[in-house]
Amino acid sequence: MGKIKLAVVGVGNCASALIQGIEYYKKHGVIDHVPGLMHFNLGGYFPGDIEIVAAFDIDERKVNKPIREAIFAKPNCTQIFYPDLPDIPVKVSMGPVLDGVADHMKDYPDDKRFIPAKIEPVDVVKVLKEACADVMVSYLPVGSEEATKYYAQAALDAHVAFINCIPVFIASNNEWIKKFEEKNVPIVGDDVKSQIGxxxxxxxxxxxxxxxxxxxxxxxxxxxxxxxxxxxxxxxxxxxxxxxxxxxxxxxxxxxxxxxxxxxxxxxxxxxxxxxxxxxxxxxxxxxxxxxxxxxxxxxxxxxSPNSAGVVIDAIRCCKLARDRGVGGLLISPSAYFMKHPLTQYPDEEARNMVEEFIEGKRER
Incomplete structure (x- = not known):
């Protein structure tokens, strides 16, 4: 099936758990059930098929650092369950700060807050294109309205599937949905549900x-x-x-x-x-x-953070399936099951069945 080339926005605790988990589950062979996952094999894609090709952050302790170091840098504090990461040939790029940092954070200790780097942001679209990214996951802080819209537009411009893990309404907004439909770019959102949260x-x-x-x-x-x-x-x-x-x-x-x-x-x-x-x-x-x-x-x-990674790892693979099938726009079934604020709410059991049908190709979206 090939690799899923993933870009990550926000190299915080959620990204740390996800990247550790990708490597952790690589050690498992091709079997029917692996503890901790809703799907080990999702449409022919396994966790180890996800490859990090780009990452964006604004913190001086992470920007221009190798991704394997950045995910363990402060203020990250999630549990380290897979410390022996391989060399991942990706450094964290400086993204635009916009409204991603709340003013009150400056009143807290350095190891608890964000410290924006004093350098110019990269051209995000250019980085995504050069990395040949398939999917981009946004782990921006809650309340980052401008920043979320910026990265959503970057995904459209670079023709990269977009997963919005925070409660800024993109995948549940008809104007944005139309933009993704017109570009035939898959989108899943908004606001990720945790695995058991x-x-x-x-x-x-x-x-x-x-x-x-x-x-x-x-x-x-x-x-x-x-x-x-x-x-x-x-x-x-x-x-x-x-x-x-x-x-x-x-x-x-x-x-x-x-x-x-x-x-x-x-x-x-x-x-x-x-x-x-x-x-x-x-x-x-x-x-x-x-x-x-x-x-x-x-x-x-x-x-x-591992609780959310257990869901996002499936959302990523659903986006890649959609790309493989030439399907763009809102992925209704994954959004309904994986997200708190989809365009349309369904009972969870119904949404789960919809996702299974989507994976099997019985549902287009």
């Missing part, structure tokens, strides 16, 4: 309540963590689309009316010593038979 668990329990006849009266989801994502999100002005994305992902599973006053979903606080560990506190209040009350509370603790 707060949103997918909240959706699953909400759907269970609906299927079992429970009326949900109140629900919240509070998340805390210590990585740069949580530090960035202390600036609440950057969270408008994040709140929409996470809230709609859950309320789309509720079949009855529930007002905004009775739903609270979103980040709660930054706790530095947690590093890349994310802790979710989830509560659902409802009524069962005879309007008798029922309350459910759940606590989920997980390493945040």
């Amino acid at each position: 707060a949103t997918i668990v909240h959706r699953a329990i909400t759907k269970l309540c609906m299927d079992r006849g429970v009326k949900i009266t109140n629900t919240y989801q509070l998340n805390v963590g210590g990585n740069t994502d949580f530090l960035n999100m202390l600036n609440r002005s950057r969270l408008a689309s994040k709140k929409i994305s996470k809230t709609e992902a859950v309320t789309s599973q509720i079949c009855h009316n529930i007002t905004a006053d009775h739903v609270h979903i979103g980040p709660s606080d930054y706790i530095p010593w947690l590093n890349d560990n994310k802790i979710c506190f989830l509560r659902i209040e409802g009524e069962i038979f005879g309007n008798i009350p029922i309350n459910l509370e759940l606590r989920l603790s997980v390493e945040d």
